[in-house]
Every structure is written in structure tokens, then in C-alpha cells.
Amino acid sequence: MTSKRLYHLGFGRDDLGTVPPTIALLSGDPERSHFIAKTYLQGDRLLSANRGLNSYIGNLANGRSLLAATSGMGAPSLSIVVNELVQLGIRQIIRIGTCGSIQDYVPAGSIVISQAALCRQGAANDIAPVEYPAAADPFLTVALVQAARELGVEYHLGITASVDTFYEGQERVDSANPHLMRSLQGITAEYRRLNILNYEMESGTLFKMAGVYNFAAACICTVVAQRTSSEEILLKQQEDSGGNAIAVAIRVIENLA
Template sequence: MPADDSEDPNAERQYHIEVGPEDVASSVLLPGNPERVGKITGFWDESEEKGHHREYRTLTGRYDEVPISVTSTGIGGPSAAIAVEELARVGADTFIRVGSCGAIQEGMAVGDLVITTGAVRQEGTSDEYVREDYPASADYEVVCALVAAAERLGYDYHTGITMSADSFYAGQGRPGFEGFEAAGSDDLVEDLREANVKNIEMEAGAILTIANVYGLRAGAICSVYANRITGEFRTEGEHRASETASLAVKLLARMDEVKAEAGAERWHAGLSLD
């Protein structure tokens, strides 16, 4: 078999996402839906498609003169893990999931943003990497950048713990085909609510865990499409999540500049972003 067709994970051009080291910036936004890629790059100064294979569509460009990439991951932890693995292999070191979610606390309106500080690992992908009691925590620089971006843009947001599931229906307490109910589904949302979990989605747990294992920066921001408590549902707010994540990449670049100027290893509140 020719080398270019190999599944060798160390090959320069990656097997699933079909990009190489010169194709992506160090910071990559990770929406699930390939159709969201164009909506994200609409906020950028410029962009160019670098790869499109299966669910993985990658564009690279600039946002306010800062290099930035976006790669769609498809739905769920397994495909998101592949994206992080292969993007890291070609030089990316910062990842921000840009998605949608269901809110499970009152006072979280459809269209609001949820910035994940950590995730309940109900998905199974991260279990393939590390023991089940290892935390799926967001990098605090990424969290700070997302919060600062949302504040600057004037968007309503919430911060807190996300639950990442492996299924949209049974795993999130919804009825399956012909009304099937998974064991424990009656109490799932209420139990999470009482534990102050803010939202449910399907990728953050895997992305955060893998990034931490590899010493990379990662975070997540989702727009609320549904509130599971009030029953409200609308596909609203993805443009806010997209713009906030893009601005966060710019702020992270500034954080890195400030750290270098101050000789600091990590950004902290005593270092200005101005």
C-alpha cells in the first residue's frame, strides 16, 4: 500500500481530517456540525478551506489579524477525539468546542451561552484514555478568555459544569423509539440539576479530558437550544457562540504575548489584556 494511503497516525497528512502541519493554526474551534463552519468564518477577516473529509471540514484564516482554524467534528466523543488527536499531531495546541446544548437550570434562556468549566464524563470515549475518576476540566485561560469575550460582546452567559453524554435520546433522559426509557432516565436530569450541572451536550467531556492528558489547552462554549426544565426549544444563539469563541482566540493570543513580556508561565488576573 502506498505511504500516502496509510493509516499511520504519524503520517504528515492526517488520515481522517486530511490536513497537514501547514494547514492549521495553533488555535482551533471545534463545532460539531460541518454547516456551522461557514457561520463561524463569517466573523473572520479571511478564510480558506484546507480539508474536507467525512464529517471533518477544516478552514484556516485570520480573526482580527490573529491566525485561527476551525474543524467540524461531527456528533459525539469518538469523532471529536479523532479531530483533537490529528489536529494536535499537526501542531494545534488550543481547542474550543463551539456547540449547542440543552440547559437544565431555570433562568437559562434559549440563546444564552454556556461556558464549560468542567464536565461530567458520562460519555465513554474519555474512558479509553484515562481512569474514570480523572476530571474533565477546562483550561482556566480558555475559560477566562471566553468569559472576557462574552463580556466585551455583551452576550448573556453562564459558567459551570457540563454533562457530556454518548447518546442524544436515552443518554440524556429522552424517550427512545416507541417510548423506550433507559434505566434511570426518569431521574437523570433532576439528579444533575440538584448537583448544579448547567447543561447537557455530547463532546466536551472527551475534548477536555484528552487535552488535559496531552497538556493542551481546551474549553467549550455552547448556545442553549433547549431548556429541559421549561420545555422551550429554538435553534438560536449559534452566531453568539461563534463570535465569542473567535474573539476568545484573539484574547488567548494576547494572553500569550503578555505572559512572554512578563516572563510568566501562566496568565493571571494581575496581567492586563489591554
């Protein structure tokens, strides 16, 4: 572990206290990290808001130290944050995000727990070869499933398509660029036939980093778009059910303790 203040995170080992956390909840949105800190952490403290990568430290009710960190949007930003978190001694990371369903039976408002990712991300290729598996930690993944069952949260377990772009990469045409490359036309239907559940933008790189760096990673996402019917983001579902994914992840950490 390093005591120096890391360039992107804006804090170092000396800022983490005498019993530093070894587990982090990682969110793309800094507001989600803030919500976790203010809702679940006792004695929460802002470590840094450097570059919008807001990070908080505090204790759960059982006394376990926890880091609520922000990855930013997309795999390149996440790869920087995760590298620096591991330098500081973090050994377990649960990503809490949002996603778009590509299966009829995975409705908006439910959560997807990723057991592995189809990884179509340039950042991941700098970590490991294309054929290197992007797999979640099986123990954290099973723990997420068990926590969802305990809390009565609708969940779906399966494979995630983790891609670099929100629009073209997820076959969206309602954007500034309605002209998709031929390689992306029909990609969603192809993924659906491969039994892939959802689109998101970070888990594949996170999982590959976990394998190479030797830490445990898992991913849980709230479904905020039902891509079998529309490209629209359903903000009400995000607001109403986004807390479920957080609650499930917190229950996992409580059970681990």
C-alpha cells in the first residue's frame, strides 16, 4: 500500500485511518456515492472530490470500514480509479450501476447481477488479451444473489454486454449519429440470442482487472431501460428502484462481516 496521495483519487493510505477499508462500493455517478455515504455510513467523511471522483469513508452499523468511491463514466475512467484503489489496499470491489435490458423477461426496475461479461472494451485490451475471461468473483456474486433473496428484490443473474459507448455501441440510433456501422447493425438481437441480459459500460474491464490484479469483483445494476421496446431511459424506475441495488450490496458487506 502507498501512503502518497494518488494523482486521480486525490487521497492516500494515510487518509484511510488506522483500520483502512479493504472493500469498496464503486459507482459511476458521484451522487450515488454520496447517497451511499449519507444513508449507510456512520461518521462519513469526504476523502476527495478530485476530478468529480467523489470518495467517502465511514463505518457501517456493525463497525466495518467501507469506502464509497466514484469511477466516472466508462471503462477508461474506471480502470484508473480501480488501479489506484488496489494500490491503497482495496481487495473487494462491488460495482453498483445502471443498465439497459435486452431481454423481455428482465423488466425495468429489476436488478441484474453479472456473473460474467462479453467484454467489448478498448481499456480492457490494455489489461489482458481479448480472449482473457471477464468473470465476476463467484463468491461475491452468490452473496449478491442471496442478499437479493433476503431483501425480496427482483433480480436476474447472467451475462452482461459491457461496451465502450452509450449510443453506437449499444445500437442506439436516436442520437446525433443515426448511421451505425454495419458491424453494429443487429448486434442487440444477436446478443439476445446469445442469452445476454443487458448492456452497461464498465463491468468487463473491472472483471478483467480483478483477474489480473488478484482482487474480487462483482457487479449489480438497476435496469433503467427496456431495449426490447424503446431506447428511452426510464428515470422514474431509476429513482424508485435504484436504492435496491445499493441495499443488496450493503447487505452483502454486512453478511461478510
